[in-house]
Amino acid sequence: MSERRLSPALGYLAALLAGGLTTLSAAPFALWWLGPVAVGLVYLGIQALTPGQAALRGWSYGLGLFGSGASWVYVSIHDYGYTSMPLAVLLTALFVAAMALFPAVTLWLYRRLAGPRLAALSFAGAWVLGEVLRTYLFTGFPWLLIGTSQVDSPLAAWAPVGGVYLLSLITALTGTLGVEALRRRLAPAAIIAGLWLIPLALPGQWTRPAEAPTQVAMLQGNLPQLTKWSAEGQRQAWNTYSTMTVEVAEGTDLIVWPEAALPMFEDQARPLLERVQAGLAPETALLTGILQRDAGGYFNSVIGVGAASGQYRKAHLVPFGEYLPLEPLLSGLIAFFDLPAPAMTPAQKDQAPIQAAGLTIGSAICYEIVYADLVAARARNADILLTVSNDTWFGDSLGPLQHLQMARLRALENGRYVMRATSNGVTAIIDDKGRITAQAPQFTATALTGEVRAMQGSTPFTRTGSWPVWLLATLLVLPGLALSRRRRLAT
Template identity: 40%
Template sequence: MNKKTLYFGHLLILLAGGLFPLGFSPFNIWPVLIVATAVGFTLSRTESVKTATLRGLLFGIGIFGTGTSWVYVSIHNFGAASVPLAALLTALFVLTLASLLVMPLFYLYAKLRDRLTIQAPWQQALLFAALWTIFEWVRSWLLTGFPWLLQGYSLLDTPIQSWAPVVGVFGLSLLMATTSALITATLVSDRTRRNPAFIALSITLLFWVASVPLGKKQWTQPIGEISFSAVQGNIPQLLKWDPGYVQETINTYYGLSEQEWDQELIIWPENAIPLFYSQARSVLNQLDKKAAENNSALILGMPIDERSESQISMPNVKYYNGIIAKGLGEGRYYKQILVPFGEYVPMESALRGLISFFDLPMSAFSPGSNDQEKLRIPNAVITAYICYEVVYPDFAARQARDSGLLITISNDTWFGKSIGPEQHFQMSRMRSLETGRYMIRATNDGISALIDDKGQVLETIERFKPGVLRGTAEVMKGNTPFMLFGSWPVLILSLLMIVLAGICARRTVNS
């Protein structure tokens, strides 16, 4: 291969990665993912380990460079970093993701392909698709996890989404990646190898066809309904933690809620009250009384200091990003999965105070325990997620067990008018589909919405304006297969695909 062809391949795979996010919200051009993945597979299929690894890095830079560009907004607009510094930090963020989450996939693919002597394109396709899915799953836990831009999300609002309650988003990703790679394998195979490739592709396409009757299956059943109001305050991020603006923030939520107390449930978003629990006792007592008098439950987000209970004398106080239920509501919830830099600072002793971005308000939280009681209101047991937690498929599915309704509160104001909040909302919708439960989403400036058990948006209100989302949510019972088994069946199938590719390759060599 001459240098011109080599460099053209590098450029093409970078471009394919850059187009990858077009498959997700707000663009939703899902066939782009099939093409982009096919290009990624084609340009690494028979390359050396060194070339495949480099192209994996370039593919990852393309994916995250365009798909997570919203990080720049947080660093520059709200982290007080200059344009050059924000651009540098964003570039480092993208390079880190590409190096840790995509480049090793291409390296391992080339290594296993050579070690197992996998030469048939259809066998290479199975290996690549299986590794792609495994590495997507790795994204969900490595270094606290970053399960963003998973291929399966693109299949929302298509008939194929009916597989989500069975195999989750990783199962949809496996289907997408396998289809892309096998289409490529069928096209590049010679006569002797085309039939096996076509047979493998046909079997894969049967899963696409089976999604139509599967879509009629009802995994969970409604057992009641509740009326609710989700309040969207639209508090400017630059003023949210300003001590001089606290009363204005509280007044905003009071005012928007004034006509909503006849609802069974009222929800205020993440950190709606910008005071620690110990500082807001009088406000909370008033809210508790108001909700109880009207036979309503109020669920709101706020930072909670542990000393507010029985540990006032302790010198070391822990802080939590929390949810509290008042009125007819019972319980509280401490966020378990924290956002690096936003809610805690990794290597804090070295980074804290270095630049303003590493000293953002509320960046010293502790994670809550994994055995917390669920929130309760008279007619429902509620699973609550705070912001980032809803992007973790297996975590969200486990949390949803033994509850009838999902609530997620968030503050996506950090990302302005970028594509970040749209992607976040799409992931929330997938959680409703995977668990067969309605979800009420209450955010500071949007997207506040009611999502049904099929992941469809029933109600929403305009973004970047204060308002109230009113509706009726069904309370569900029952568990989907994904809630019971999580991603393990998909991971096992991916490993079996690797084993199958290796066995078939060995038989070919021996024959």
């Protein structure tokens, strides 16, 4: 299996296929073993490419990945963004093509700077650094990181140690070293075996549960998104959530409403919330997602009612959903750019946790749950995690199921239960191992009841975050850079 036996055209096709396989490795397909295969297909023959050819191979991979795994953005653009089908298709294609530039840039830099020596290691390190770049550049899009697919694989035990980027690194190493092993090299096969067998020796429990469980109910209203902000939609939301709250209140310690459950600002909803509070037992707490406004701006928030104190305001906002980039240029251009509510204001990252029903709760609103280090920061001061979301924007697509999988990984990384309350699904209770213990069906109005436990102690990942893995990935790349530079100087 020589580096030069794979023609460039066949390599581009293999990379496009690899992108699709990465989607299949993630939820809802959960064919996790395809993750290393996908990396191997992109890596195969990479040393025979020029930097430009490597960039095109990376772009081909990105087209396959985001075209198959993130094209659900079409639903929000067309179905809920009042955009015609041709324009929605065009905008979705532009989004996919733009996101594909991240792996293109990663592979261009890899071939521009690194040499063939230690290629399997430096390629895996570069892969992870490319994912880090995609996580943070231009507000970030850490969706479909290849490590996320491993939440149900034998590698999952690594998650509390180093988080999603460690899973990505080991998945990438398995793919690159697997190619080298097929070239009848024994050392790569031994390294792969070690990476997959070490989890058997890792602790099975990094955190410990509190003695008594907490009884929770999460309400899923399944209200139509297109009429939510109308006067009738406001009345429907109030009637739905107030009625469901009365039905589940008895014997429940904590009731959770989803993101922006009442389509109004807190000052408008306060009289209604006080009526709910009057009907609750003194020891029962209610948390709800709601919009707030004050002199500092507009905020997407979670607040407490009854036996709850504190609030959380969203710190990491979604472009085009909660604020409009380049607003002077884009505002009014097409209906999709007209936000349904005033542009939100990002809150401070350091916020005190919410106290409710004897729990210290670290919160993440909607998209924030996909940011591993943001959630780890919340978990350091909390014994349970909460995420409220409105996935109605993505309809019956892969998006909500992928979103749920990332919430599962956050639970596993931090050894914390995650309560996930959504408007129309997937509402779920996730335990400290990332397992779903209770789940509501999508697209139904229902109350999901179950129990959660406060968890004590911290995982290594909660304490350190991702920087040790970022450093390790950098160290894997550096020897390849040094050897390449030495070779160029020698010639």
